[in-house]
């Protein structure tokens with residue numbers, strides 16, 4: 001095997017932040033809308049996320065942890081025009097603009113599938129791993145993530161021989177970008193040159209969804225493929241069906257998931273789907289496509305169960321693991337699909353379920369919580385190893401969460417200046433645990 005063929009997939013999960021709550025901030029994301037202002041459980045949320053990371057690490061899958069962003073972002077409240085001490089600004093926003101308090105307090109950086117788009121070195125013409133942090137400009141709470149995400153990636157992947165961290169695309173409607181949640185990679189083995197598929201919701205002249213916004217633009221996909229120095233012959237830029245977006249599929253990873261030479265998707269995922277699948281198969285003859293038809297699973301149930309947001313990973317045994325959200329078990333249609341998949345001996349699929357209810361209630365399933373970064377052994381050694389999950393680090397983080405996180409949060413709690421102080425103490429300690437240096441503004 002040559003060096004490039006011996007690559008692994010690192011999953012980078014975002015540690016759920018201490019201000020995790022339900023703000024109803026994401027139009028087109030039905031779970032977010034329907035849980036608005038319900039009581040949240042940040043400690044439970046962070047522990048659920050850690051449990052998923054531990055499960056993967058126990059299967060020998062490289063697993064990394066990204067730190068939460070500091071919230072509430074009081075500077076952002078000031079930018080919205082509020083004045084006074086931190087305490088005044090928080091109190092005023094709670095009484096006059098509770099929606100803004102929620103925006104600046106969102107722990108949305110936990111969904112790292114939206115942190116960036118990543119192209120492994122086997123795909124790029126300069127042989128480096130390219131990252132473009134997503135501008136997330138389509139929602140005000142997520143737009144706040146980009147600057148810190150960029151700084152964190154530059155800290156962790158700090159070796160320009162192996163890594164390029166691009167600037168995010170301009171935060172404009174034209175270049176609206178939501179990261180790897182709208183990217184799939186089809187390949188015979190991680191370290192081989194792959195076909196990178198970019199999925200957009202809108203481009204000038206395309207048919208648009210009627211009810212919900214299309215967040216990803218074609219211009220963003222094209223710009224990233226170009227900036228990442230991808231071989232144009234191994235790039236496919238495709239449109240998500242407007243109908244899926246209107247059913248609540250706000251990112252491609254809510255309706256399709258690929259891993260190596262397996263693509264699992266709903267039959268209503270892409271415009272012109274049969275032709276695309278033929279095209280993808282001609283690129284990668286070993287591609288196995290499992291399409292779930294509308295008769296098997298309605299779009300509504302697709303969104304409710306989050307089947308396609310299961311995380312697929314390759315195991316050392318040659319099998320793949322489909323890590324499904326617990327919610328899949330509540331759907332008999334999904335269970336029938338899973339049974340069929342398991343019976344298909346060619347697929348060699350293991351199925352497990354994971355309880356991520358706190359994140360799921362905001363529309364974030366297993367696949368939303370992780371960013372996939374394919375790395376060769378040398379690249380793995382060139383990144384900061386302090387964020388890689390070991391059993392010791394997992395135990396330290398669990399203890400850290402148990403000590404610092406609140407059990408429950410309601411909207412008024414977000415204006416509590418004591419919460420701000422608690423978060424600062426917690427994050428300050430976290431930078432030591434993850435050996436990240438003083439990355440937070442409040443530490444400077």
Ligand code: SUG
Pocket residue numbers: 021022023024025026029032033106108111113114142181250251253254362363364365367368369
């Ligand atoms: O952008 N939810 C996120 C969920 C992101 C899921 N990610 C992927 N599909 N990869 C979003 O819609 C809700 C926050 C709130 O309402 O409080 C939110 O931002």
